[in-house]
Amino acid sequence: MASATARGDARSRARIDLTPEVSALSDEAAAAFGLSRAETLRRLIRAALDVGPALSAENTRTVAALASQVRMVGRNLDQLLHAIHAGRAVPIEAAQPIWEALDARVSAVNCELTAMTVAHGIKLRRAAHLPEAVP
Numbered sequence: 001m002a003s004a005t006a007r008g009d010a011r012s013r014a015r016i017d018l019t020p021e022v023s024a025l026s027d028e029a030a031a032a033f034g035l036s037r038a039e040t041l042r043r044l045i046r047a048a049l050d051v052g053p054a055l056s057a058e059n060t061r062t063v064a065a066l067a068s069q070v071r072m073v074g075r076n077l078d079q080l081l082h083a084i085h086a087g088r089a090v091p092i093e094a095a096q097p098i099w100e101a102l103d104a105r106v107s108a109v110n111c112e113l114t115a116m117t118v119a120h121g122i123k124l125r126r127a128a129h130l131p132e133a134v135p
Contacts, residue, residue, distance in 0.1 A: 034058055059116050073105055081123050
């Protein structure tokens with residue numbers, strides 16, 4: 001296996017000694033998050049310092065999927081604005097189903113993110129300028 005320096009990787013290696021009980025807890029956490037032991041420890045350290053949430057592998061995939069949906073919503077809004085500026089916008093009655101679908105998608109994204117951030121706390125919601133009261 002190539003060393004970190006040979007790969008051009010700037011990471012430093014840390015070695016920690018764990019009691020058998022703590023080692024078992026570390027393995028249990030890694031299994032619960034669906035991550036390697038090292039990645040679980042990295043994410044827990046970042047979460048402890050409020051650098052970011054300790055997302056599981058599944059939550060990380062969900063965030064990526066939600067980001068894709070948010071980009072899709074942005075493209076839809078961009079197309080709508082271009083149509084309005086070009087004078088091609090349809091009457092509001094005809095656009096109502098589109099607005100409802102767009103609202104439903106944004107609400108679904110908010111619900112998914114809310115479910116993931118509740119465990120990390122209200123601090124993330126405040127930083128993201130999201131409402132504190134979860135419906």
